[in-house]
Amino acid sequence: MSAFLQPGFWVFVLALAGIYGIFALGLQIQYGVGGIMNFGHVGMMAVSGYTIAVLVIKYQWSFWWAALLGVTLAALLGALLGLTTLRLSGDYFAIASIAFAEITRYWILNTDSVTGGTQGTLAIPNPLGFGGYTDQPDRILYWISDRLYPVFGDEASRDMSMIFIVWPFLFLFIWLSSRLQQTSWARVLRATREDDDVARSLGKNVFRFRLQALVIGAVFGGIAGVFWALQFALLAPEDFLRIVTFYGWMILILAGATRVKGLLVAAIFFGFLYGATRFLEFWPLSLLSSPERAYLRVFLIGLVIVLLMIKRPQGLFGKREEMVLE
Amino acid sequence: MSDLIQYLFNGLVVGSIFAIAAVGISLLYSVLRLVNFAAGDFLTLGAFITYFLSVTMELNFFLAVFISMLAGMGISWFLELVLWRNLRRNKAGTLALFLVATGVALMLRPIIQYFFGTETRKFNIDILKTYEFFGARIAHTQLLVLIFASASIITIALFISKARIGKDMRAYANNPGLAAVSGINVDRVVLATWLISGALGSLAGVFLGLVQGQFNNAMGESLLLSFFAAVVLGTIGDAYGALVGGFLLGLFTELSQLSIFFGGVPSNYKPVVAFTVLVLVLLFKPEGIFGYRARKV
Numbered sequence: 001m002s003a004f005l006q007p008g009f010w011v012f013v014l015a016l017a018g019i020y021g022i023f024a025l026g027l028q029i030q031y032g033v034g035g036i037m038n039f040g041h042v043g044m045m046a047v048s049g050y051t052i053a054v055l056v057i058k059y060q061w062s063f064w065w066a067a068l069l070g071v072t073l074a075a076l077l078g079a080l081l082g083l084t085t086l087r088l089s090g091d092y093f094a095i096a097s098i099a100f101a102e103i104t105r106y107w108i109l110n111t112d113s114v115t116g117g118t119q120g121t122l123a124i125p126n127p128l129g130f131g132g133y134t135d136q137p138d139r140i141l142y143w144i145s146d147r148l149y150p151v152f153g154d155e156a157s158r159d160m161s162m163i164f165i166v167w168p169f170l171f172l173f174i175w176l177s178s179r180l181q182q183t184s185w186a187r188v189l190r191a192t193r194e195d196d197d198v199a200r201s202l203g204k205n206v207f208r209f210r211l212q213a214l215v216i217g218a219v220f221g222g223i224a225g226v227f228w229a230l231q232f233a234l235l236a237p238e239d240f241l242r243i244v245t246f247y248g249w250m251i252l253i254l255a256g257a258t259r260v261k262g263l264l265v266a267a268i269f270f271g272f273l274y275g276a277t278r279f280l281e282f283w284p285l286s287l288l289s290s291p292e293r294a295y296l297r298v299f300l301i302g303l304v305i306v307l308l309m310i311k312r313p314q315g316l317f318g319k320r321e322e323m324v325l326e
Numbered sequence: 327m328s329d330l331i332q333y334l335f336n337g338l339v340v341g342s343i344f345a346i347a348a349v350g351i352s353l354l355y356s357v358l359r360l361v362n363f364a365a366g367d368f369l370t371l372g373a374f375i376t377y378f379l380s381v382t383m384e385l386n387f388f389l390a391v392f393i394s395m396l397a398g399m400g401i402s403w404f405l406e407l408v409l410w411r412n413l414r415r416n417k418a419g420t421l422a423l424f425l426v427a428t429g430v431a432l433m434l435r436p437i438i439q440y441f442f443g444t445e446t447r448k449f450n451i452d453i454l455k456t457y458e459f460f461g462a463r464i465a466h467t468q469l470l471v472l473i474f475a476s477a478s479i480i481t482i483a484l485f486i487s488k489a490r491i492g493k494d495m496r497a498y499a500n501n502p503g504l505a506a507v508s509g510i511n512v513d514r515v516v517l518a519t520w521l522i523s524g525a526l527g528s529l530a531g532v533f534l535g536l537v538q539g540q541f542n543n544a545m546g547e548s549l550l551l552s553f554f555a556a557v558v559l560g561t562i563g564d565a566y567g568a569l570v571g572g573f574l575l576g577l578f579t580e581l582s583q584l585s586i587f588f589g590g591v592p593s594n595y596k597p598v599v600a601f602t603v604l605v606l607v608l609l610f611k612p613e614g615i616f617g618y619r620a621r622k623v
Contacts, residue, residue, distance in 0.1 A: 031421070037420070039424070084609055090421075091420055092558070095558070099551055100605070102551055103602070103605075106601075107598075110592075110595060243432065253425065291444065295436035295440070298433075298435060299432065301429075302429040302432025302436075303433055305426070306426050306430065309429070
């Protein structure tokens, strides 16, 4: 029970919730507005995270430029995915998007000389002999935790500093996306979600609107990847398995696909589920080894998704009348 | 030359397994419009149940396979009763079906891990015995799989074309409304589809475990997209197409390793070959080799 009461646990939960909140926000724009079922969202996270690690470690880029390029590449991957397969109907696109993300992961896994392969970013060959990439942002994180020390004492940590960086961005993005959803752009997209042909008959280029939604979502996926890379300071191919996309989907359907504010609660719930299966040390969790806990996490996430879809497909905060999971 | 024969043979063997896995997925899609993301884990489950019965419990191997197929059918039946039937009644859409199938996959995996562990397993069948055939080395297990898989494929094809319930399935897939008013029992058709896909999943899992020589709990999941590639290649929803697509995909992935193709694809990129086939088919011929461009794509 002790870990449950420790502030450090909740700090981790909140930091993680912020990162996955941004991740899910990308899906929310793609699906909640555009009706696009992207099941390869994790690919965007992988691309931006690995871009940073490779450029900083192998080529000594500045973290900031690498992050900028990482998000740009994530957006480009989104555009590539869209340009090639977004004309397909929903179920075909979903399968294609998984394939894109998996191809990305296999490339990372098997290109040891660039990405470090199975051993992760620690194994990226580099002239300095040290595989870290967070030196520059760490200076900011420690500056923040120094300022937090007088208030929180020994609880001030790198994780807590992460909250102070990630959550303002999350709020900013939520605000931006709710503004975005009131625009005529979003109204057209919502119309295409209900009926392609109506929107098309009004002279709207449905494909272009959808592509824009996909790329905007991919940018959020990329930004989540930057924060993810910063939070864990180490990347490995198995961090970007297919299931990570479904972390995002779980948050999204828990919140209700059209509810921006539900997203915060859902993201914290996810962070708790993730953190609890990782750190908590009370019975019956204490009986499980750490790989068993990882499996428990997978099981619980599967269970939440199934129960939601059966019992409350509109999400905890959604309204049944405007349910989009038709 | 011996390389060519070797890869052709490997391709046929793997292809026959892909075909069996793919036909289950394709049938489910044609009847339920469901893309079964849990299909891979059903394979793993089948292999592990067979392993448990034949190695741990020392049962006859064929009996073990048979029971594992029954178990696959039982679990599919159970899920139909508690999940899929309700979802159909609620008129659940594509996303809901996708997510529930994924949720089932996410739950199955830890259950398999809980009961059978994460260790690598192998069946107690001699995997080292090989035959020479025009310079190619053909494993005893490969031959076994090819024979039994071909027999299964012929049985499936006959079942779908000749058996009453097979005809009902095709009728329902073509036009659900018309099938329902002409007296076809819809629940029975759906249940039959689940039972077939459950049995085939277990069977394909055992074959896969035999051919790989050893397997762990990630076996089926890691090939899921390859099965989808076979399904899409053979026209999604077309059972015969899935059989052909499975063989073609097996041959593609194995022959891609021949050195005449850009020096040969390294074997750890084999799944990527399948994913690339999947993306290319979706790009240039999303209706598959047997489809016509009637559906909106």
